[in-house]
Amino acid sequence: MSPKITTELLKQLRQVMKNPKFVQEPVQAYIVPSGDAHQSEYIAPCDCRRAFISGFDGSAGTAIVTEQQAAMWTDGRYFLQAAQQMDNNWTLMKMGLKDTPTQEDWLVSVLPEGSKVGVDPFIIPADQWKRMSKALRSAGHDLVPIQENLIDTIWADCPQRPCKPLITLDLSYTGVSWRDKIVALRSKMAERKVMWFVVTALDEVAWLFNLRGSDVEYNPVFFAYAVIGMNTIRLFIDGDRMMDPAVREHLQLDSTLEPEFKIQVMPYGSILSELQAVGAGLSPKEKVWLSDKASYALTEAVPKAYRYLTPYTPICIAKAVKNTSETEGMRRAHIKDAVALCELFNWLEKEVPKGTITEIIAADKAEEFRSQQKDFVELSFATISSTGPNGAIIHYKPVPETNRTLSVNEIYLLDSGAQYKDGTTDVTRTMHFGTPSAYEKECFTYVLKGHIAVSAAIFPNGTKGHLLDSFARSSLWDCGLDYLHGTGHGVGSFLNVHEGPCGISYKTFADEPLEAGMIVSDEPGYYEDGSFGIRIENVVLVIPAETKYNFKNRGSLTFEPLTLVPIQTKMIDVNLLTQKECNWVNDYHQKCREVVGAELERQGRHEALQWLIRETEPLVRVQ
C-alpha cells in the first residue's frame, strides 16, 4: 500500500479556506469528519471526503487541516492502515493512547490567537458541535459553519450522489403499512407533546415508508429526509424515483387521501429551508423532535426553545421490535443463508486441501452461493474472510496485498452476511480443515461456552443488553482470556446490519431494555495476535421465556437463534462443556439439521445436505 500524495490537495484546500467565495472570513483550520449528513455508519463514495483529502479510508477517522499542519485522529483498529495510506503531510493522532491530544486540545495548542475553525454543519452532529465549540470558545477561538463543503470545492472528480431506484415492500414483508407507522409515530409525538418529528437517519426514513434503496453499499437505504407533522408528511428526496409507478402507488401519491396522509415530495436539498420555515412558524409549546445526533445544521434550523432532543427516536425504538411478518422473514432469510453456507463449507472442505483457495476466493464463493438464493439483494457488509494470523485482525477484509491461502494447518474465520428482501443476516463460523491443536480447541470451546451462556440466558423483561455481556466472557475470564469488542449489536430487518438502540456490550451506552421481537447478534470471540482468531456469531431473536416462577409478574425473556449453521464440532473440546451446554449444542444442531436440511432437500442440494448431516452429529460427553 503506497500513501496518497496530498501536497497539492492540501495546498488547494488551504486556498479555499481563505477564499471569500466560500468563507465569509478566512478559517485557520478546517475539520473533515468521517460521516455523511445522516450520521450513517456506511457512507456513499461521494461522502468519503476524509479519505479523499488524506488517503486514509478506514471506517473511522477525523481529519483537521490548519494553515501549517494536517492531522488525523483514528482508533487502534486503524493505526497501521492510516500510517500506510497517508503521506508525510499528515500527523497520525492515535486515539486511546495516553499522550494523544484531543482534537480540541490540539487545535488550541496550534492555532494562532482568535482563530476561526470551519466545519460543514451538515456533517457534524449537534452534540459534537456543542462540545467542540465550547472548548474552542473558552480558548478564544470560534467554530464556524461553512455552508459549502470545502472538500467538495476541490474534489474535481467527486462521484455523483447516488440516486438509485427504490424497492417497495408490501405488507407481507413489513407487517405494518406506512400509514399505520405514521399513526403510531403521531401518537408517540402526542404523548411527548411534540408537533413535528424530523427523520434524519436513512434507515429510519426507509423503515417508515416501507421503501428500500441501494444508494449506500450493503445498506438498503436511499438519500432522503422526512418531516412529519400532526397533519402533514414531507418527504425530501431527489431524482425521478418518485416517477416510478410502483412507488407512486405504494405511497398513494395519486390517490385521494385524507390530508394528514398526503405525502408532499420535496427536493432533498430543500430540507434546511423547509425546516427553517417550520421553525419560524412555531408558536409556544410547539416542539420539534430530533435525534440528538442529527446534524448541527438541521438542529440549528429549529430555535433552541422549540427543540425536543432524544438519543433514540421513536422510529429507532419501534423499528427495533420486529413484528411477526418481519421475524418470519428473518427466519426465512436465515434458512436460505444457512443453505448457502452449507454449500460453501462443503465446497471448502473439498477444495482447501488442494491449496488453491484464498481468502478472496472463499469470500467470492460465499457471495456466489448466497446470490443463488431467492430474494437475494446484496451482501450486508464486506465479508471478513480470514485465515491464520489474519483472523486476529477483528475488522479484517481480504485485499490482494494480504490475501492468504486457506490450509489444513490454520484456523479459518468467516464473518459474512447478506441482504435478502425478507431479512438481513450476519453469521460468523470458525473452522479448521485439518486437525486443530488442543489449545485451539480449548480456546474455541471457551468462546462457545460464552456464546451459549448468552444465547440460553433467561432474564427479566426490561433488562438492558449490557447486563448480559459478562455471561459471554465468564468462561474466558476463568482462564485469564478475554476479547476486546462488544458481544452483540442490533440487526435490521432487510435494513442495516448494525442498528440501535439495543446491543450487548461492556461499554456503558444508553441501550434500551431488551423486549420480545428485538434481534441482536451474539458473537463472543478470542484473538491471538499473529496467530489466529475465533468468533462464533449467531443472530438471535428475543422471545418470552417460560419460567417456574414469575417475580412481580414481570415476565422473562430469552433468545432464539435465527442463524442455523452448524458449529464445527471438530473444534470443540467436549469435556470442557457441561451437560447443559452439550445439550444446547446437540439441540441446536438437531434444529439445523431439520430446518436447513429440509430446505437443502427442497433445493436438491444433496451433497451439502450430506455435509450438514455429518456436521450435526450429536456430541457425546464422557462423564
Next chain:
Amino acid sequence: MSPKITTELLKQLRQVMKNPKFVQEPVQAYIVPSGDAHQSEYIAPCDCRRAFISGFDGSAGTAIVTEQQAAMWTDGRYFLQAAQQMDNNWTLMKMGLKDTPTQEDWLVSVLPEGSKVGVDPFIIPADQWKRMSKALRSAGHDLVPIQENLIDTIWADCPQRPCKPLITLDLSYTGVSWRDKIVALRSKMAERKVMWFVVTALDEVAWLFNLRGSDVEYNPVFFAYAVIGMNTIRLFIDGDRMMDPAVREHLQLDSTLEPEFKIQVMPYGSILSELQAVGAGLSPKEKVWLSDKASYALTEAVPKAYRYLTPYTPICIAKAVKNTSETEGMRRAHIKDAVALCELFNWLEKEVPKGTITEIIAADKAEEFRSQQKDFVELSFATISSTGPNGAIIHYKPVPETNRTLSVNEIYLLDSGAQYKDGTTDVTRTMHFGTPSAYEKECFTYVLKGHIAVSAAIFPNGTKGHLLDSFARSSLWDCGLDYLHGTGHGVGSFLNVHEGPCGISYKTFADEPLEAGMIVSDEPGYYEDGSFGIRIENVVLVIPAETKYNFKNRGSLTFEPLTLVPIQTKMIDVNLLTQKECNWVNDYHQKCREVVGAELERQGRHEALQWLIRETEPLVRVQ
C-alpha cells in the same frame, strides 16, 4: 406511629421565609434537602432538618414548603413510613411513579410568576443546584441561596452539633502516615495541575489525617473540612479537640516541621471565608480541585474558571484501595465479628424455641456479643433483625410497633455489623430455627448460587464492578426470580460501611474499576412480600487471581471472603448446587472452622465452638 403535627411549624417557617432578618427578599418556596454540609449518608441529629419540619425521618427525602403547600419527595422504600409520619399539611410525592412530578416541575406548576425559591447553599450539592436553578430560571423563577438555614431559625430545641473527642490511629492500623498521604495527594494534584484540593466528605478528612471521631452515629467521623495546598495544610475543626495532647502529637502540631507539613487549625465555620480568600488570590492556571458533589456554597467560593471538579476525589480512590495493615486489620475485625455471631446464633438456637426472643432482643444480644470483642467501638449501621414478613422489608429496623417474635416456623434475617478500631464489618445471614420448607430452601439456594458466582468470579484487572452484577442474579433469573437492589457496595476500613467509588450494581453509575485491595460486599437476596426475606452477605477483598493464561498481560482478579460466618446448611438444597458450588461452600466452611474456631478456642467460648463445628459439617452432593 402517629404523624407529627406540623401546622405551627409550617406557619413559623412561612413567616421566616418573608422575614428580612433572614432573607434579602421574601422567598415563595423553601427547599429542605436530607443531607448535611458534607453530603453524608448518615447525618447527625442537628442535621435532621427535614425530619424536624415534616416528621418523616427516613434516610431519603426532600421537603419543599411554599406559601400554600408542603410536599415531600421520597422513594418506594419509604412511601408507607412517610405517609404514617406526616400530617395532612403534607403531600407525599412518590418518586419513581409515572405521574409524580419532579421537584422542578411541581415548583413551576404551583409558584406565582417570578418567584424566588430559597435553599441552604451548604446543604445542596453543586450539581443539584445547577439542575434546579436552570429549570426554575427557564420558567421565570430564581433559585436563591439563603445563608442562614431557615429551619434552624425555628428549631427551638435543635441539638448542638456534636463535637466529640477524636481517636488517633497509628501506623499499625493505617499503614501509611498522614504525611505520606499528603505527599501522595499532592502528587495527584501535580499530575492534574491543580494547586489546591478541598476535602469536604467527612470520611475523607478522617482518612487523610488518620483520625476518627464519633460525631455521627455508626460512622466514625467528625465534623471538619480541609484545604490542602501544595505547601499548606488547613484543617477546619471546632471544639477543644485540638487541645488533646494525643491529637496534638499525632498531627505534630507542636513540632518543628517543614512548612509544607505544618497543619493550620482553623474554626469549622471559617471554611467559606478562607476558601473565598483562596479563590480571590488565584492566578491563571491555579485550579482548585473539588468533588462535583461538594456543596454549592463551597463550589461557588471558587471562581468558575478555577474549578476542577471530578465525581471521585483522589482521596476517595486512594481510600478504597486498602494497604496490608488495613486488610490485616479488616481480617482481624471479621474474625472477632464471626466469634460474636457464632455466640449469637448458638444462643438463638437454644432460645428461639422458647418463644421469648423478639427481633429487638436478638439485635441487642448481637450488639452485646460484639461489644465483648477487643477494639469494639460501635455498630456500623442500625441492625436489621427481621423475621417472617419483616424480612421482606429490605431496609427494615425493628421498632416496638413492628417487633416480631422469632419462631421455629419463620425465616430469620440478620444484617448487622460493627466498627472495630481495626476494621468495619457488615454481614447478613438468613437462618431457620425449625424446618424450612422446600420452597424456602430452593429460594435460599438460588441466592447462595448467586453469592458464590460473584465471590468465585475471576475477571480481568480493570473490570468495573457493575459488570459482575448479573452473575449474582443468573440462578434466580433462570427461575423467574430477582431482587430489586444492587449486589454490593464498597466498605471502609474503620470508616463508613458504605463508601465509593466501587460497587456491584445493575444501576449504571460511574464506578471505578476494581483493583486488588478494594473491599466490597457481596449480598444477593430474594424477598417475598408479606412472607419472608433471604439475603446472604459477605464482605470480600479483591485479590489477584492465578489463571492458566494471561491475555495481554492484564492480570486477573477475584475475591477473598473476609466474613467467616457459617452459611446455614439446613437452608441449602444440595442437589441444586453444582459440584463446584458445593466445594466452594465446603472450603468456605472449612476456613470458618479453622480460623474462627481457633479464636473461639482462644477466647474459651467452647459452646459456640461446638456450634461452629456442627454448622460447618461438609455438604455431600448426591450425584
